[in-house]
Amino acid sequence: MSLSTQDRRARDTPKPPVTTRAAGDRPVAKLPLRYRLRRDRTLILMTLPAVALLLVFAYVPLAGNVVAFQDYDPYIADNAFEAISQSPWVGFEWFQQMVNDRLFWSALRNTLVIFLLQLTLFFPVPVLLALFINSFVRPRVRAVAQAILYLPHFFSWVLVVTVFQQMFGGAGLIAQTLREHGHEGFDLMTDPGLFKFLITFEMIWKDAGWGVIVFLAALASVSPDLYEASAMDGANRWRRMWHITLPALRPVVALLLVLQVGNALTVGFEQILLQRTAVGPGASEVLDTYVWNVGITNGGFSYAAAVGIVKGIFGLLLVLGANKIAHLMGEQGVYKK
């Protein structure tokens, strides 16, 4: 039995119940769920594959976190489910061990220090670069400049670290040039004290150009009329940037900042692992490499899971906190209730 065209059209474009609509209200929240499902079904269908991916690869594995409360041995049975059911429960023992673990605290401290440094040194760079490109670089040069800036983003960390070693290492180009001219050589790559600056520097070189894209897009959406109008009103370059360009960037900056804060405890894994020996774990061990070494390299799955859970909870709190602050500052943030 098929619906008549008219019926179908009536179903496809239902009229919202007029009564719930009041000016200045948020109508969406007041519509009944059934109605909204009908209205948005095409959109919902389109998101289903992504939701399925998320479920299978992000949410279902979350259940695996139970091993943090076990003395988990993945090898005692044929598959993970049996192994979990056969491993003994130990309650919060691993969390206790974590609190008493000097290395955990050292990793946490390194993580936070590196995060703060990246936030202050790395984060503003793409914004400044975008402003610079947008304001000063001629369109024809711009494409070339951007391509050059993006390029390092596509290098793997192995390559980046090698390039830095060849440039700034003890036998690198700069040290060797200095020696040839009668100075002492230097070795940036093995100095634990400078490590946090080194990796931030590497990050800027590799990814700052890539980060520019988002800001340039935001700038491109600003209507040229605004600039023209303000120029006609006598605004100089500086005032145009202050009153037009920067406000246009604000929502994007706030959004990225919130996301960045949520990732505070994830400060780079491969990059740091590659340079671990060069400066030692004292300077370079961060939470992610710590989990890797304890869990994957040494087989302490349960303990690593416990550290991972704490890291996840902490990250969630940071996102919620940062989002709240964004709202208080009048920005959209990541989401709005």
Place this chain on the structure above:
Amino acid sequence: MTPNSPSTPSRRRFLGSSVVVAAAVGGGMPLLAACGGGSGGSKSEGTTTGKKLKDILPAFVPSEAVTPDIPAKNGSAAGFTTALPAGQLAVSVPRKLGQGSELSIMAPLWGTSPGQGNPYWTAMDEAVGVSVKWQNQDGNTYGQKLGAVLASSSVPDAVVVPGWELGGKIPSAIANKFADLGPYLSGDKVKDYPNLAAVPTGAWQRAVFAGKLRGLPMPAESTPNITPFYRADVFEEKGYEVPTTTREFYDLCKEINAPKSKVWACGDMTWSAYVFFGVLPEKPYYWKLVDGKLVNRYETPEYLEALEWSRSLYSAGFVHPDAKAEQGDLGTTFAAGNALMYNADISDWYGKTAVQRLDNPDFRMGAMDFFAHDGGAPVIYEASPSNIWCFVSKKADKKTVEDVLALANYTAAPYGTKEQRLKAYGLEGTHHTLKDGVLAKTEQGNNQVFATYEYIATSAPFRAYPDHPDVAKGVIEWQQRQGAHLKKPLFFGMQIQEPTRFTELNAQFEDLEKDIVRGRRKVGDMQQQVSDWKTKGGDKLRDWYKKLLDETGESAS
């Protein structure tokens, strides 16, 4: 790999530079003696000795296929300096043993996999009578893959496990996921596979896990694999003398070091330092008896002295900066003449020479004899008779197991046989050429013939370098000179699994060693670490080993 022992996870790099050719005939004669029974605890911990062990080990029937040019002595490999034409090669597998199974095999590979269907693998499949689906994984990160694959429900038919990846819970995985090969190989049953029967008994003994013969071994020389190399050609040209004490070594470094002209004296020499100072090997052979009490490697003064000496090379600026940063392959730096001494697996001798002589026919490297730090004869701890094993999945049916054994019997063929020629050099004309007695791999050979079959099982150890006979001679003679100073550590030859509660105990030492020699931490920090180690379980571990010692005796022989 420290000089004398199996190694810890991140030392896997060194095997990377080596095409690990088999090892240890001399030291590997039957090592059996009646000792106590196995030790208690969970089924994967402790060791297996005595009658129980004797009952499961395969019989030993030496191979008479070929006589080496330089016979093995003092635990060295046998040496070969010549290559026979294909027509004169011996045949050790007269009848195809494979029954046509499809075998999935996971093995490490240092290089790029040649891909399924390449002529080398196809020829091997045909010769053995099986069809192998290789699951090659990067050797440098193999342990991480291994842990995940073994935790899954689909374990390949055969899995190679190197000894330095036995950390964490891997021993538990071996006990639970891999088959007992005893019913196929114990006693005289091995005689169905003559090349496996010629594998030295000591190598089999180290392949006994959790009371069962589970591994197919890759036998190794008794002499250390880590070798202190120097640039013999440069030394001769400049008139440098090979040092015989640590003081002389230091002074020589001072003489060589010239960063301005891009020449540093050496790479990281810590592993050699362990031998210079007579430091005990690593787990599980890291104990010695002093007045009836077990003393651990970490507690010995030698250990600290070795670290302190290695540290002095760093602080004087003798160590190449890339070695300090652990970036790149130091062997390449050495070959380029930017560092004149380094230590690496002994197979680097051939590996580096073969490559360098293409451009520089005068390239020569040498290995210095180990010395005691103050001069005189060194204490060199004997290396384990086997340190890489191939296991068969517990789920494999009888035919699959037999086909893995057929493959192992083929790969274990000794040098000078048709089988070994195919395994190590591929097809004549395609992968190698033999002209005027010079056996050389072609470019295709270099790209396709990787040492991945080596890990299934190999014969008693040999070194055959017919293209560079001086290297073969140098390697064997060096091994025989070092072999004269060999000393067996406690528990020698046993495959020992510590209880899982101790698995984390030693995890911090390697990082700390690196920190100390590079000057980031003080030598005194090690003493603090050792006292932590004692209270966190080191003393209990000592008791556990003492009990084991009382049950089993000092060594497997």
